[in-house]
Amino acid sequence: MKLLFKLQTLKSLWTLKPPNRTFHGHSRLLASDVYSQYEPVRRGEQQIPKYFNFASDVLDKWSEIEKAGKRPTNPAFWWINGKGEEVKWSFEELGFLSRKVANALTKVCGLQKGDRIVVILPRIPEWWLVNVACMRAGIVLIPGISQLSAKDILYRLQASKAACIITDDTLAPAVDSVASECQFLKSKLIVSKGSREGWLNFTDLYNNQSADHSCVKTRIQDSMTIFFTSGTTGSPKMTEHSQGSLGFRPLLSERYWLDLTPSDVMWNTSDTGWIMASLGSVFDPWVFGSCIFIHSSPVLFVYSCMLLVWPNRFKYCLLFFNSLGGEPLNPEVMAQWKSKTGVDIHEVYGQTETGVICSVFKGMKIKPGSMGKAAPFYDVQIIDKNANILPPGQQGEIAVRSKPIRPLGLFSEYVDNPKKTAETERGDFYVTGDKATMDEDGYFQFIGRDDDIIISSGYRIGPFEVESALIEHPAVAEAAVVSSPDALRGEVVKAFVVLSPTFSAGDLESLTHELQEHVKKTTAPYKYPRKVEFVQELPKTVTGKIKRNELRNKEWGRM
Secondary structure, three states: OHHHHHHHHOEEEEEEEOOOOOEOOEOOOOOOOOOHHHHHHHOOOOOOOOEOOHHHHHHHHHHHHHHOOOOOOOOOEEEEOOOOOEEEEOHHHHHHHHHHHHHHHHHHOOOOOOOEEEEOOOOOHHHHHHHHHHHHHOOEEEEOOOOOOHHHHHHHHHHHOOOEEEEEOOOHHHHHHHHHHOOOOOEEEEEOOOOOOOOEEHHHHHHOOOOOOOOOOOEOOOEEEEEEEOOOOOOOEEEEEEHHHHHHHHHHOOHHHOOOOOOOEEEEOOOOOOHHHHHHHHHHHHHOOOEEEEEOOOOOOOHHHHHHHOOOOOOOOEEEEEEEEOOOOOHHHHHHHHHHHOOOEEEEEEEOOOEEEEEOOOOOOOOOOEOOEEOOOOOEEEEOOOOOEOOOOOOEEEEEEOOOOOOOOOOOEEOOOHHHHHHOEEOOEEEEEEEEEEOOOOOEEEEEEOOOOEEEOOEEEOHHHHHHHHHOOOOEEEEEEEEEEEOOOEEEEEEEEEEOOOOOOOOHHHHHHHHHHHHHHHOOHHHOOOEEEEOOOOOEOOOOOEOHHHHHHHHOOOO
16 A cells, blocks of 8 residues: 555656657757757856746747747647547747737736736646746736635635636636635636636637737746745745746756757646646746647546556657656655666655755666755755754755855745745755755755645645634634545645534534535645544643644654
8 A cells, every 4th residue: 555655646747758869960959949049058158137038038939940940840739638639739829829818818807017817727728828928928827726715716816916817617606706805806717618707708818819919028036926835834825936936947957857859748747736837837848849748637647547557558659757746756666667667767856935956867876765966056955953064864954055146946935924935044045844864975865844734645735724624613622733644645634623612522423524524615625634533632832832743743653
């Protein structure tokens, strides 16, 4: 069961390689490609530009190269849904359609540079069109996963002051139930084959627009995307990334992080609400002019499923390179994958705030259980509580040097939360909150979180959100939520519940189910406590704070 859990909970990233590794006689580093044009910046011969826009400076440049016949006939975007439907766009077509969407957002919805838009869509082509259109218009994109509840959506709309939301039929009712409480929300766009009262149909809207649109001029530090990330206390934080941290960063990274060329196809299975979708399904592949492949299935493709169907279901392509984020893989899993596919697994590590900061690059020695070495342009160290760098083999906190020069890939700030932003700095470092060790060769070994975040099946869950939902139920007086070991998911949410004195305890099994359903309806369904234990009291400090660490240590057998 441990093997099954490791396989089924890791978010995975695959690069699909065709057999032919050359194009028109060019070497792997094509002298004319967009990435190669920034070589002087990577060598330090030129400064990072003051202005940058991924749509005009990368995507449109690839469109020009494509039209000149200097790029393979690979599509820029390739989508299927398993039901016979397929979408393929060249860079030129992507540009044409995204300009129409940009005009729809600006001319019809009235959005301007710097305005914020919440986008909650599954893996459908429209998500990519909105991403590129927002780049062109300078609109700040706020992605969300499709499992958000009405309460989650309300919080995001209110906290972000978003002027527009785009979603589909599934979540439109939830949006309607809270829209009246969102004073800044001016437009609602729905991706649907039909119509809905109070909503603009996304497809009809952009189809009626001109494709004549001039990309706005954006500074490299201008806000580009805001990700909501769960914290240990309080509500999710708004993690802001700039044009530079998302769009220009891959131009500074070494090519062999993904080992991509314009001939290649990239398949990333991350949910569209996560930063890995932006990194692996937008910026990093398109920097190299590669094709982004998307399967619309809502089920997360996992290593166990791949192993079960390999090779019968995947004869149409060659799986060349794998990388993943999450807990380190068991060596047995890596060996099984290698024996089944003939391909090594290359692990990566990063956060919403940092992007990928450690990786096992192509050609590096693989140490099972290690997440590799520091990525180029990052000085990653293991430090103690006083920001002292620890020697090899000693456990500490993963940190990225942020002073005197802050790496371009780091997030800008937690929006409207300077206190939390300041708490991420310790001495000259940004601290991740994750514990690890580093060996004498510079390889990092992940140990675990240094806070109360619960990572279950790849989802990050803040205990405060679940506790708040539980306390709303009349039977609950107090609640504490921690992680609990689980063979399938690695860890799951467990709730310790103190019943209200006015509540007459009856069938606790029935009450457990009732509380679980209550949490599913109050917050995102994946956050519900899979385990519930009723207790007389919760361990607390002298100031009344719940000692979650005691409960967590008990669950994990550390007491």
